[in-house]
Amino acid sequence: MNDMTPTREQREAKLEGMGCKRKRVEDIRFTQGKGNYVDDVKLPGMLHGDFVRSPHAHARVKKIDDTEALKVPGVLAVITAETLKTVNLAWMPTLAGDVQMVLADGKVLFQNQEVAFVVATDRYAADDGINKVVVEYEPLPPLIDPFKAMAPDAPVLREDLAGKTTGAHGPRKHHNHIFEWTVGDKDLTDAAFRKAEVTIKEMISYHRTHPSPLETCQCVCSFDKIKGELTIWGTFQAPHVIRTVVSLIAKLPEQKIHVISPDIGGGFGNKVGAYPGYICAAVASIVTGKPVKWVEDRIENLTATSFARDYHMTTEIASTKEGKVTGLRVHVLADHGAFDACADPSKWPAGFFNIVTGSYDFPTAHLSVDGIYTNKAPGGVAYRCSFRVTEAAYCIERAMDILAQKLGMDPAELRLKNFIKPEQFPYHSALGWEYDSGDYATAMRKAMETVKYAELRKEQAALREAFKRGETREIMGVGVSFFTEIVGAGPSKNCDILGIAMFDSCEIRLHPTGAGIARMGTKSQGQGHETTWAQIIATEIGIPADNIMVEEGNTDTAPYGLGTYGSRSTPVAGAAIAMAARKIKAKAQMIAAYKLEVHEDDLEWDIDGFRVKGLPEKTMSMKDICWAAYNSVPPGMEPGLEAVSYYDPPNMTYPFGAYICVMNIDVDTGVYKVRRFYALDDCGTRINPMIIEGQVHGGLTEAFAIAMGQEIRYDADGNVVTGSFMDFFMPTAVETPHWETDFTVTPSPHHPIGAKGVGESPNVGGVPAFSNAVNDAFSFLGSTHIQMPHDYWRNWKAAKDLGAVA
Amino acid sequence: MAKTHITMKVNGAEVEGLAEPRTLLVHFIRENLQMTGTHIGCETTHCGACTVDIDGMSVKSCTMFAVQAQGSDITTIEGMANADGSLSALQEGFRMMHGLQCGFCTPGMIMRAHRLLKENPSPTETEIRMGISGNICRCTGYQNIVKAIQYAAAKINGVEFREAAE
Numbered sequence: 017m018n019d020m021t022p023t024r025e026q027r028e029a030k031l032e033g034m035g036c037k038r039k040r041v042e043d044i045r046f047t048q049g050k051g052n053y054v055d056d057v058k059l060p061g062m063l064h065g066d067f068v069r070s071p072h073a074h075a076r077v078k079k080i081d082d083t084e085a086l087k088v089p090g091v092l093a094v095i096t097a098e099t100l101k102t103v104n105l106a107w108m109p110t111l112a113g114d115v116q117m118v119l120a121d122g123k124v125l126f127q128n129q130e131v132a133f134v135v136a137t138d139r140y141a142a143d144d145g146i147n148k149v150v151v152e153y154e155p156l157p158p159l160i161d162p163f164k165a166m167a168p169d170a171p172v173l174r175e176d177l178a179g180k181t182t183g184a185h186g187p188r189k190h191h192n193h194i195f196e197w198t199v200g201d202k203d204l205t206d207a208a209f210r211k212a213e214v215t216i217k218e219m220i221s222y223h224r225t226h227p228s229p230l231e232t233c234q235c236v237c238s239f240d241k242i243k244g245e246l247t248i249w250g251t252f253q254a255p256h257v258i259r260t261v262v263s264l265i266a267k268l269p270e271q272k273i274h275v276i277s278p279d280i281g282g283g284f285g286n287k288v289g290a291y292p293g294y295i296c297a298a299v300a301s302i303v304t305g306k307p308v309k310w311v312e313d314r315i316e317n318l319t320a321t322s323f324a325r326d327y328h329m330t331t332e333i334a335s336t337k338e339g340k341v342t343g344l345r346v347h348v349l350a351d352h353g354a355f356d357a358c359a360d361p362s363k364w365p366a367g368f369f370n371i372v373t374g375s376y377d378f379p380t381a382h383l384s385v386d387g388i389y390t391n392k393a394p395g396g397v398a399y400r401c402s403f404r405v406t407e408a409a410y411c412i413e414r415a416m417d418i419l420a421q422k423l424g425m426d427p428a429e430l431r432l433k434n435f436i437k438p439e440q441f442p443y444h445s446a447l448g449w450e451y452d453s454g455d456y457a458t459a460m461r462k463a464m465e466t467v468k469y470a471e472l473r474k475e476q477a478a479l480r481e482a483f484k485r486g487e488t489r490e491i492m493g494v495g496v497s498f499f500t501e502i503v504g505a506g507p508s509k510n511c512d513i514l515g516i517a518m519f520d521s522c523e524i525r526l527h528p529t530g531a532g533i534a535r536m537g538t539k540s541q542g543q544g545h546e547t548t549w550a551q552i553i554a555t556e557i558g559i560p561a562d563n564i565m566v567e568e569g570n571t572d573t574a575p576y577g578l579g580t581y582g583s584r585s586t587p588v589a590g591a592a593i594a595m596a597a598r599k600i601k602a603k604a605q606m607i608a609a610y611k612l613e614v615h616e617d618d619l620e621w622d623i624d625g626f627r628v629k630g631l632p633e634k635t636m637s638m639k640d641i642c643w644a645a646y647n648s649v650p651p652g653m654e655p656g657l658e659a660v661s662y663y664d665p666p667n668m669t670y671p672f673g674a675y676i677c678v679m680n681i682d683v684d685t686g687v688y689k690v691r692r693f694y695a696l697d698d699c700g701t702r703i704n705p706m707i708i709e710g711q712v713h714g715g716l717t718e719a720f721a722i723a724m725g726q727e728i729r730y731d732a733d734g735n736v737v738t739g740s741f742m743d744f745f746m747p748t749a750v751e752t753p754h755w756e757t758d759f760t761v762t763p764s765p766h767h768p769i770g771a772k773g774v775g776e777s778p779n780v781g782g783v784p785a786f787s788n789a790v791n792d793a794f795s796f797l798g799s800t801h802i803q804m805p806h807d808y809w810r811n812w813k814a815a816k817d818l819g820a821v822a
Numbered sequence: 823m824a825k826t827h828i829t830m831k832v833n834g835a836e837v838e839g840l841a842e843p844r845t846l847l848v849h850f851i852r853e854n855l856q857m858t859g860t861h862i863g864c865e866t867t868h869c870g871a872c873t874v875d876i877d878g879m880s881v882k883s884c885t886m887f888a889v890q891a892q893g894s895d896i897t898t899i900e901g902m903a904n905a906d907g908s909l910s911a912l913q914e915g916f917r918m919m920h921g922l923q924c925g926f927c928t929p930g931m932i933m934r935a936h937r938l939l940k941e942n943p944s945p946t947e948t949e950i951r952m953g954i955s956g957n958i959c960r961c962t963g964y965q966n967i968v969k970a971i972q973y974a975a976a977k978i979n980g981v982e983f984r985e986a987a988e
Contacts, residue, residue: 039917046925047913047932049859049899056858140844230863230871230926230960281861281926282960314864542924542961710920713963741868741958749951749964 027623032562033555034769037706040547042540051279054234057249059307062236063092065300066142066310067293068132068149069320070124073158073391073734074171077120077151080132085148090141092304094149095133095296097121103302105295107176108265111288111513112365113184114194114356115176116394118292123156125173125354126393127734128319133296135308158391158734159192162328162351165388166190173354173389184356185365185387194356194387199370199447205382208343212334216419218801222407222783224326224351224392224728227399228744229541231281232317237297238307246301247274250294252569253287253539254579257513259571261290264514266298277569283541284718285397288359288581291321319739322359322395323728326351327369327407331415339423341434344381344446346372346411350396352387358396359581360403361511361518367403368502368668370447374412375456375500375672376434381446391734400718400779402503402582409499413784417496417791418800426473427496427788428464432457435498442765449502451670452764452772454698459760460498463674463696466758469494472678480796489684491797491820495677495789499781503773504587504669513578517664520589521575522596524553525658528646530639531563534596537577538589539569543775544707545585549593551703552769556597557604558624558638575660583671583773586703587764592663594768599659603645607657608636610650669764669772673697675785681793683820686812688724688790690753695781700763700772712757712778719782721747723790725807745807794818830894832857833901841888847881848872850888851898859899859929863958870957873930874898880937882956899929902936911977912936912970921970923961931957935971944975947986 022030032038045051068080082094097119100106107115120131134145157171164170172178172191181188185195209215235250246268252258255275263270280287297310312321327348334343350366352358360367366385373381398404416434420427435456436443443451463469476492483491508517526532534549545568550561568574577589601621608626609616612634619626625637636644645657678692695712702708725745729738738744763770783804790806791799797818802810815821825840832855839854851860851874862884863869872884875897904910912932915921922928931954938945938953945953950968959967969985976983 040920042925043917043922044909046922046928047909047916048903049857049929051859051925053858053861053926055852055862058853058856139849140842228960230869230924230958231861232863280924281863282924284960314866314869544923706920710923710962710966713965714923714961717963718960740866741864742866746868746958746960748955748958749968750955752951752964755963755965 024623031554031558031560031624033551034701034703036551036704038547038551038561038704040544042544042546053231053279053281054236054249054251055311057236057278059236059238062307062309063135063137063300063304064139064142065133065135065297065308066139066146067130068134068146068151069128070120070131071127072124072153072155073127074125074156075153076123076156077131078154079152081150082132084150085134085145088141088144088148090137091134091145093135093300094145095119095135095300100299103299105265105299108290108295110355110357111362112356112358112360113362116355116357118295126391127736128316130292130320133300135300135304160391160730160732160734162349162388162390165192165390173391192389194352194389195365197365197385198383200382201380202382204380205343205345208380209332209334209345212342213337214335214423215332216415216422217332218415218418220329220331220411220414220801221803222325222327222329222410223804224323225399225722225726226318226323226728226744227284227286227397228318229282229284229286232312232314233287233291233293233321234311235294235297236307236309237301239301239305241305245272245274246298247276248298249276249278251280251287252277253283253541253581255539255569255571256537256576257516257579258290260516261514262298275571277539280539280541283581285324285359285399285401285581286322287541288397289322289357315740318728318744319736320393322357322397323353323393324395324397324399325407329407329411331411333415333419335419339425339430339433341376341378344373344378346383348385350385350387351390351392352396353390353392353394355394356387357394359398361505362513363510364403367398369404369408371405371449371500371502372408372412373445373447374409375436375498377436377440378446383447392730398582400715400776402501402505402776405501406780406783409780410784410787413497413499414787414801417788421795421800428460428469431496431498432460450667451500452667452766453762454500454670454672455760455762456498456672459672459674459696459698462758462760463676463694467676467692467694469676490680490682491793493679493681493789493793495679495785495787495792497675497781497785497788500670500672501777501780502668502670503583503776504665505582505584506668507666508664516578518578519662519664520577520592521660521662522589522592523575523660524596524600526559526600526642528643530559530642532559533565533567534593535574536566536568536589537575538580538585540580543580543585548704548707552590552593553597556594557601575662583776586771586773587669587767588663588665590771591665591768592661595663596659596661599661600657603657604638604641606653607641607644607649611644612636666766669700669767671697671699671772671774671777673777673781675781677785677789679789679793681790681811683815686808686810686815688811693753694756694758695778696758696760697774697777698760698762699774699777700761700767701770702759702761703771708774709757711775713755715776715778716755716782717747717752719779720753720786721745723783723786723804723806725805727805826889828888828892830891830896832896833898843887843889845888846884847886847888847891848883851883857898857900861926861929863926868958870934871927871930873933873957875933875937880934899932902932911974915970915973915977919966919969919973921962921967927957927959931959931967935974939975939978943979
């Protein structure tokens with residue numbers, strides 16, 4: 017060895033593999049304005065489509081008159097449900113087994129519902145056309161309050177379902193009922209409550225909100241009549257699923273549909289589903305023979321393109337006097353809006369809400385969910401969430417605080433007393449999941465020590481005394497949240513979308529010079545896949561991450577995958593990458609053995625190549641193996657070095673974390689100040705700590721927004737009153753608190769690299785931490801539960817209702 | 823609708839085009855000039871994704887008509903790299919400090935930060951947060967954007983950048 021031989025550390029560092037804070041490759045183009053988003057796609061002769069929307073929440077559509085609209089310069093066509101019926105597309109199937117109007121067919125069921133699609137030469141002309149379409153409505157009584165949906169005299173919303181007593185998920189109890197979903201042992205749980213020494217019961221609502229990525233939903237559809245091919249550029253988190261859905265509903269051969277997700281400006285669940293805009297743009301392109309672009313504006317995005325949450329959770333816990341939980345009973349009234357367009361795996365009408373037992377060892381539990389229709393926008397997407405896990409975590413974390421309050425126990429102590437213990441993993445929960453790994457108490461204690469939890473409680477006690485003496489008008493809350501997520505959908509045994517198992521995929525192809533390309537079934541919307549996927553490959557097969565190009569989003573070139581949402585990319589596709597890389601490594605080992613003239617078993621892996629056991633100077637680097645793969649493979653072996661893996665995970669992964677929020681509230685104004693927010697996440701093996709920290713910051717900011725003000729609110733007539741950034745709370749840099757991040761590492765035992773996924777954890781754990789802080793602040797004034805969102809006005813109102821403000 | 827002839831300087835080059843009086847500047851930049859780095863995220867002047875620099879001021883180009891920019895000197899994200907094509911201090915800061923994720927707000931954020939640092943070359947964290955409060959980011963939680971701007975300020979001022987302790 018001479019001085020020029022790189023050390024092991026230098027060889028490792030050169031790879032920029034797992035664990036490295038590798039700078040993102042995407043940033044080179046994004047910081048220069050050279051990203052390529054859907055609205056940047058411009059094709060020759062491209063037309064623009066835009067919607068006429070309903071001003072009413074519930075009305076009969078008597079007549080649509082497009083005569084004047086068609087006279088507007090630049091307007092070429094006005095598409096209505098009648099047009100769509102000629103191609104059997106007036107309605108479309110939803111992911112949840114329901115059907116949804118593409119354009120109003122006979123009636124409208126929510127404000128801003130799509131009524132007609134105006135196609136014009138540019139977006140201004142389309143807008144002119146919209147203003148000239150005359151729609152005659154006969155208003156009907158709107159149904160807005162979910163608690164009135166199943167009253168005997170409630171208005172009939174879905175006339176198309178008349179007489180249908182069974183839906184996609186079993187019997188329907190009422191004309192506005194969609195499904196009832198039950199899990200767990202009812203008798204055992206009822207018995208636990210009968211025997212309980214202490215019980216609590218509270219109706220905990222998680223309000224309706226919206227993912228609202230900065231780029232709205234949009235597409236460009238281009239139909240080539242000669243070839244019979246349809247190309248769609250769209251903001252799709254799951255491009256392959258979109259291709260299959262389009263093929264099935266438009267009756268086009270799947271090989272003639274090309275779906276391309278270019279750069280996506282944030283998704284957060286908003287861009288999983290199929291929306292009327294996509295269908296209308298495709299039909300418009302087929303009708304006109306020209307490319308058609310549809311770009312929704314922000315108001316349309318907030319009011320019509322899906323929603324999130326809207327769960328009303330009546331929650332009961334049974335416990336001993338000492339605070340050992342003995343049973344959990346939850347009933348959810350789930351407001352799905354006008355159509356059940358929930359983006360869940362097909363067999364899961366309430367997603368994975370049965371993770372609601374959380375991090376605690378409940379011996380028994382029972383859950384029932386009633387899904388209902390109202391005159392609100394359809395959706396129910398997983399806003400930075402793995403299918404209703406955010407709702408479940410909020411439910412149990414709020415309820416544990418309420419129990420602690422009733423028992424007079426510290427909420428952190430109550431959690432420590434009930435945690436599933438490390439030796440109980442794999443842990444089978446009362447509601448049917450198998451948790452893979454966890455060390456909850458270690459994480460909780462680390463969080464408590466870092467924030468000096470005991471001192472905070474002393475400070476709080478002193479401040480409360482001062483408040484009672486009239487010396488201050490500030491109250492202080494310490495919000496504790498300990499969440500367990502369930503992500504990585506998912507095993508084919510229980511997860512599919514429209515019958516397609518929720519595996520994911522990776523194809524790696526190495527080139528002769530020691531470089532390569534990896535193509536994936538996932539699609540980044542800001543998660544940095546182009547950076548992190550290459551890091552996994554670098555560690556697995558010793559090719560520097562810089563030499564691996566990652567490509568996603570083109571259904572013609574990428575292997576089939578189910579896309580990116582529900583924190584599934586790392587648990588599922590991340591595993592596929594490792595498995596594909598290992599196939600390559602196995603072949604590489606055969607090539608190396610042949611070239612080094614030894615038996616394969618005499619070789620061992622060493623960072624970036626193979627070496628002969630006991631002869632460390634006899635080596636062959638992966639770079640050299642790549643070259644050999646293209647000119648001198650062993651006799652009988654095919655040349656080349658590539659592999660594909662379709663990974664069907666054996667189980668979900670279960671990331672967890674301990675979050676603590678310290679907040680002061682001025683009772684006279686309701687103004688709060690987040691003094692400290694500490695987030696400890698355990699996502700198993702950490703691929704890129706810089707990106708993990710960034711994901712946590714972003715998820716916490718979304719959690720902060722949701723807990724403290726972000727809401728899609730309707731008035732009694734069904735008007736959306738928070739339908740633009742004027743009213744829908746979007747925190748700026750000024751409101752957003754400072755975030756402290758920390759971690760423990762408990763690898764997933766079943767994942768090839770032990771990674772669990774992290775993107776959604778901060779939203780799941782963050783919302784209860786904020787809400788518990790507010791509720792903790794007010795608890796000494798006599799409240800047990802104050803509904804979110806906790807904006808200034810509601811805080812002031814809470815103080816007033818509790819007699820703290822005159 | 824009758825179109826008006828407009829001339830302006832964009833990223834140092836004289837450009838011209840025809841636009842209806844109602845054409846928004848952001849559409850003129852994106853569609854007529856085919857510079858798509860400037861983005862549109864809302865229509866109520868809240869999100870700042872469309873921020874460009876006009877005659878020494880940060881302007882949300884979705885709230886200005888193209889005809890109002892007649893004769894202006896405009897800089898967009900496409901004009902922000904160094905003359906040799908390398909990343910400018912701000913662009914580098916955003917990358918080094920992980921100040922972006924989906925990249926959609928980034929051009930507007932960089933354009934605003936560019937003007938902020940001209941107005942105040944050594945801003946405090948509070949001044950940076952206030953200074954970019956017209957720009958919404960959904961991904962980063964702003965903390966690393968603040969660091970990115972501090973990184974750029976240090977580099978421009980020729981001083982060593984030190985990350986504040988957590």
